[in-house]
Amino acid sequence: MTMRIRSRLPITLSLALLALAARPRSQDRPLLLKGGRVFTGSGSFQEGLEILIEEGKLKKVGKSLAAPENAEVRDLEGLHVTPGLIDGNTSLGLPSPQENEQSSEITPHMRVLDSIDPESRGFEHALRDGVTTVYVSPGGYNVFGGLGIVIKTAGPSLEDRVIREDADLRMTLGRMPGMGNRAPRYGTPTSIYYRRPTNRMGTIWEIRKAFYDADKARGSKKGVAEPGAATQVLIDALDHKLKVRTTARQDQDIRTALRLAEEFGIDVVIDECTEAYYALDYIAAAKVPVIAAPPSVHIGRYDGEVPHPDTLKLLSEAGVQVAIQTGQGLGALPLVREAGFAVRGGMQRDKALESITSVPALILGVEDRVGSIAEGKDADLVVWSRHPLSPSSRAVAVYIDGQPRIQQN
Amino acid sequence: MHRFATLPLLLLGATPQAASEKLLIRAGYAHLDPDQGLANPSLLCEGGKVTEVASRPDPSGKAPFEGRAEKVLDFPTAIVTAGFIDPHCTLGDRSQLSEPVESLTPELRAAQAFDPYDKSWKTLYRKGVTSVVFSPDDRNLAGGFAAFAKPGSGSARGDNYLKLSLTRAMLNRERRPTSLMGGVEYLRNRLDALKDVTAEQGGPALRALRSVVGGGRQVGISCRGAGEIGAVLDLVEAYGFSAFLIHADEADKVLPRLKEVGVSVVLDALDYSTSPRRLELPGILARHEIPFAFSGESKQKTRSPVLRRSLAIAVRQGLPPKTALAAVTTVPAGLAGAGDRVGSLFKGRDADLLVWSGQPWDLRARLLLVVRDGRILFQPKVEPEKSENEAAAEPATERKE
Numbered sequence: 001m002t003m004r005i006r007s008r009l010p011i012t013l014s015l016a017l018l019a020l021a022a023r024p025r026s027q028d029r030p031l032l033l034k035g036g037r038v039f040t041g042s043g044s045f046q047e048g049l050e051i052l053i054e055e056g057k058l059k060k061v062g063k064s065l066a067a068p069e070n071a072e073v074r075d076l077e078g079l080h081v082t083p084g085l086i087d088g089n090t091s092l093g094l095p096s097p098q099e100n101e102q103s104s105e106i107t108p109h110m111r112v113l114d115s116i117d118p119e120s121r122g123f124e125h126a127l128r129d130g131v132t133t134v135y136v137s138p139g140g141y142n143v144f145g146g147l148g149i150v151i152k153t154a155g156p157s158l159e160d161r162v163i164r165e166d167a168d169l170r171m172t173l174g175r176m177p178g179m180g181n182r183a184p185r186y187g188t189p190t191s192i193y194y195r196r197p198t199n200r201m202g203t204i205w206e207i208r209k210a211f212y213d214a215d216k217a218r219g220s221k222k223g224v225a226e227p228g229a230a231t232q233v234l235i236d237a238l239d240h241k242l243k244v245r246t247t248a249r250q251d252q253d254i255r256t257a258l259r260l261a262e263e264f265g266i267d268v269v270i271d272e273c274t275e276a277y278y279a280l281d282y283i284a285a286a287k288v289p290v291i292a293a294p295p296s297v298h299i300g301r302y303d304g305e306v307p308h309p310d311t312l313k314l315l316s317e318a319g320v321q322v323a324i325q326t327g328q329g330l331g332a333l334p335l336v337r338e339a340g341f342a343v344r345g346g347m348q349r350d351k352a353l354e355s356i357t358s359v360p361a362l363i364l365g366v367e368d369r370v371g372s373i374a375e376g377k378d379a380d381l382v383v384w385s386r387h388p389l390s391p392s393s394r395a396v397a398v399y400i401d402g403q404p405r406i407q408q409n
Numbered sequence: 410m411h412r413f414a415t416l417p418l419l420l421l422g423a424t425p426q427a428a429s430e431k432l433l434i435r436a437g438y439a440h441l442d443p444d445q446g447l448a449n450p451s452l453l454c455e456g457g458k459v460t461e462v463a464s465r466p467d468p469s470g471k472a473p474f475e476g477r478a479e480k481v482l483d484f485p486t487a488i489v490t491a492g493f494i495d496p497h498c499t500l501g502d503r504s505q506l507s508e509p510v511e512s513l514t515p516e517l518r519a520a521q522a523f524d525p526y527d528k529s530w531k532t533l534y535r536k537g538v539t540s541v542v543f544s545p546d547d548r549n550l551a552g553g554f555a556a557f558a559k560p561g562s563g564s565a566r567g568d569n570y571l572k573l574s575l576t577r578a579m580l581n582r583e584r585r586p587t588s589l590m591g592g593v594e595y596l597r598n599r600l601d602a603l604k605d606v607t608a609e610q611g612g613p614a615l616r617a618l619r620s621v622v623g624g625g626r627q628v629g630i631s632c633r634g635a636g637e638i639g640a641v642l643d644l645v646e647a648y649g650f651s652a653f654l655i656h657a658d659e660a661d662k663v664l665p666r667l668k669e670v671g672v673s674v675v676l677d678a679l680d681y682s683t684s685p686r687r688l689e690l691p692g693i694l695a696r697h698e699i700p701f702a703f704s705g706e707s708k709q710k711t712r713s714p715v716l717r718r719s720l721a722i723a724v725r726q727g728l729p730p731k732t733a734l735a736a737v738t739t740v741p742a743g744l745a746g747a748g749d750r751v752g753s754l755f756k757g758r759d760a761d762l763l764v765w766s767g768q769p770w771d772l773r774a775r776l777l778l779v780v781r782d783g784r785i786l787f788q789p790k791v792e793p794e795k796s797e798n799e800a801a802a803e804p805a806t807e808r809k810e
Binding site for chain 1: 577582583584585586587588589590591593594598634635636637639640643659662663
């Protein structure tokens, strides 16, 4: 597959003056970046660290590196370098923020890859804000929405861009999956939406039944029909081949998610986790990672949840593995600004940076390729005009696989 | 052999028509096909076919085939082209060309919704469209089989391509699928189900799907955005469809892949309100050697499905006239599986031809004659004011004092 990305920078006056190259330029020569302050994905910014990029990978990271003869050397004096940012949950490239196959409430086998438009402008906007990898998830109107993907925001072809196909199964707790459904109490059922679930406990009943049936199908003897595609995905989740991305906003849903994880022995990642401040002990004790709702969004969405500015700080201090997402249709700011809001809420700066680089990489299972600056990793880097969490910072250069996708003077 | 293959739905006598007669048409130039022209052509039409094609050595000398025709039409400076072909025609919303209760209805046939009395047929042939593929619309995932029809002939053959759709129009909140990924999954599911049943088993829907897997019958697949096109190309590769894309508004974003998979494209009609980006699309496809045809319809629901307007606008946008002419004649004829019958004017082809006062891609040129299957369908009698050149192009036999 070769779907060429065309970069289209905004035509704002200030950027038009600054923008040098909108189209990716070929970077076949080795590239040595030196003189910048480098955040490798953990710890804090380090002085004097040099990065040698060769063939799309980070060839060497260290001090006083010897540049190969034909290498291009770029001096980043006064600039900051971080790994390409990773957004833990988005709906980029999807036709709608909540992309669901609503003909059934249980559609674990739907693949978001089939709905995604890799040429969508959304990827470009994210790229400009320094985001190089995103997780794209199906919507939350189904109990089981389907399988998401981990994809880079730019690259020569869709195949090159997809890091993990069929990554994480989306499961939604709370009111959202029952929102459009009706009970046939006062009339004749006339549409497909007269069905379960219509409320919270119905949602959980659906989840229990689906996992129970999948477990039974897994243990079935020969002669019984093979499990269908939907059941097979649930079996994979029970077998720890897939993580279950569980959207839980209110305290009670968070507790339910942890209970379900224990009951069925599934690997749960809690998505949004808006009222985490009520359940810190439980979450920390269960060692469940969290991809938290964007901290700048102060209104509850579907479940009557009450966001709190210091949720990320509390989660981080409780030792929970926490990443930040911009979410699906939440009206969030760019990812790096959301990390800035987390810092405003009391989160440590370095932890906030980790929560948009190395931690989401770890949670998404792509830490061997992206999320940190270390030898052998993909050369996905962002060069910032100043400390990225400073409100006036901007990405002056964004590299994906060693190719400069955004480059400004 | 497929049971639809020989199912002509004949509704003769639907439209008043002149009887086929032996016609001799002489003109100044003929585009026999987009690549081959003939100066001073004489075309003899008998029994609905072009039986002889020759060039007159000298316009003042004795013309060939004289005495063999019952009627001679002379257009000394006019230009003859083959009748235009619309490879994806749904006659707008009125024709009820989808069965909305179920999204996968590959067994249905558009021929059964064919209304020979529809006013649009007259509009079509008066604008130079002499063949259409009457197709199920975009509102079903698998709409059914399209039908080849000639406007004004009263008949449609229900054995053309299978129409699939992965556009947003196919989504319906009241039945599956409600999402693109749901549509792809549903289609894959049914196509994979073919492995579990023999050719004799399964209902008409599975039999219809079986006829297209592995490159059997042709498939026309509607898609607009780059994401939809990508999903379609995945399906084409996975199931070995012999396919062409319909609409493909964002084809410019996936050019290398289009070429790699080797599919043709049926573009929406170009209009004066068409976005600049879509106006450039024919030129881009031509530069990348991706064959394309024009449909007479577009998302804006053009009321009069005029292929000639698309032809003229495309040429004005810089498309070579040959490629533009191919996009309304030979390419759609190939997509309709009728390349040996229509789309060109060689000996033995159907006598579907148009006589223009100038080049058809020049909007100043007027249509002087429409012949379909050797019958004169349309010949304007009352002429508006004309220039000197155009007056000379008028048939001498029809000229009034």
